[in-house]
Amino acid sequence: MLIPYLFLAATLPTAPPPPAELSTIVIPIRTSLAPLLPQLETQVPKSLEKLDTYELDPQKQFGMKYRVVRDPIALNVIGSGIHAMTTVHYSLEGCRRTQKPFTGEIVMWPCISCGFGEPMRDAWISLSSHLDWDANWRLRSTTRAQPVDFSSNRCKVTFANIDITDWKIAPIVNDQLRQAVRTIDANTPKLTNIRPIAEQVWSSLQAPVLLAPRTWLVMEPADVALGPIAGAGLSLTSVLTLRARTRVVVGERPPVAPRPLPALRVAQAPNGGIRVPFDIEVPYEEATRLMMENFANRTYEGVAVRSIRLGAAPAANGRVSIEIDVDYHASFLKHYSGLVFLEATPVFDPATRTLTLTNLDYSLDPRRKNPFLRIANRVAHDQLRTTLANAAHWSVAPQIDALRDEIARAVTRPLASGVMMRGRVDAIEPGTVVLDPNGIVLHVLATGSAEVEISAMR
Structure with missing residues (x-):
């Protein structure tokens, strides 16, 4: 089962998902003279x-x-x-x-x-x-x-x-x-009639596979080709390659409009493997909770942080908005109690598999300026910002590993009697980081390979 981040991503309206990727599924053909x-x-x-x-x-x-x-x-x-x-x-x-x-x-x-x-x-x-x-x-x-x-x-x-x-x-x-x-x-x-095998695989792949609640792996077959024939002794080999548009769909089970098997073409097998794009989302609610645990209810250079909340910046410029409720009291004249607004850019660090807020600075939006910037000294400004930056990172490794395992399971399954697809996920390639109304979204691409075994051709 996937962890709550993925479940939340499946229950809230999100930004448009990444476009489908073209996956290649290899079906070895073996026969004997x-x-x-x-x-x-x-x-x-x-x-x-x-x-x-x-x-x-x-x-x-x-x-x-x-x-x-x-x-x-x-x-x-x-x-x-x-x-x-x-x-x-x-x-x-x-x-x-x-x-x-x-x-x-x-x-x-x-x-x-x-x-x-x-x-x-x-x-x-x-x-x-x-x-x-x-x-x-x-x-x-x-x-x-x-x-x-x-x-x-x-x-x-x-x-x-x-x-x-x-x-x-x-x-x-x-x-x-x-x-x-x-x-x-x-x-x-x-000696060999490939069409029934191709039709079985083509038809079976069109059925969506459940990855998690309201999260589906969809493979839409695009074309199919038989590779050149080769062999030695009495054995003949070839490769049937099927390419499918692969994506993860969140919501109800996607409807399937069956597509008939296209006309045969002969071509060299492309080097594509499977490519499954999916999203990892850190909801603002979850990010806020973690920041409250790591950053709130503490005092930094005389600045007491009472609460913090993350959301999308109003300018929709790809930056996260951070609202901090502070109490600053340096003297009778230099004191401020209220909200401080900052903005930051979310990035993904593939080495640590964490989402991090970078380029964190006080908001330049004239509607969000407040006396704190004028009243507090530079040391207080910098300390608040630096401490916040150090706390603003969230590991998404568990989510990536969970969905990686689910995708590997989805591409390893029987397609029909005597027809078994065996796939694996070899790597996770991070893509862009975007924001939607609910949270920080990381576009990710799972890459690997998939091969179909046909018992009659072993």
């Missing part, structure tokens, strides 16, 4: 062969037998793309279709082979995909196959100036490549 592997292995043939009879070329000049076997497909994320590769092992026998001159019998001779009765020859196939986000908040891949690499130990079987490795093996391998391309591009969008 592991589900693509079994689909690739299933849909890209592991082996093809023709060993029982010879397969003839269209002109029936030669025939061939072959066997093609591939290794498991290796799939890796490199930066913002997918890299897939495998090694294809092949054996090939090519024979000329020859007619014997006397019998007319057709025989397959002579024959040249490689990979039969010796280690199979190798070819390497690879493809790469560029990943980005489509308009439906899903992953999209654009995949291109690289030319088949037969360079290492190519099977050089040629008939009629036709390289039968190019004629038969290359189309088989290229068909495997095309099937791999189709499989990746068709199944990548199924």
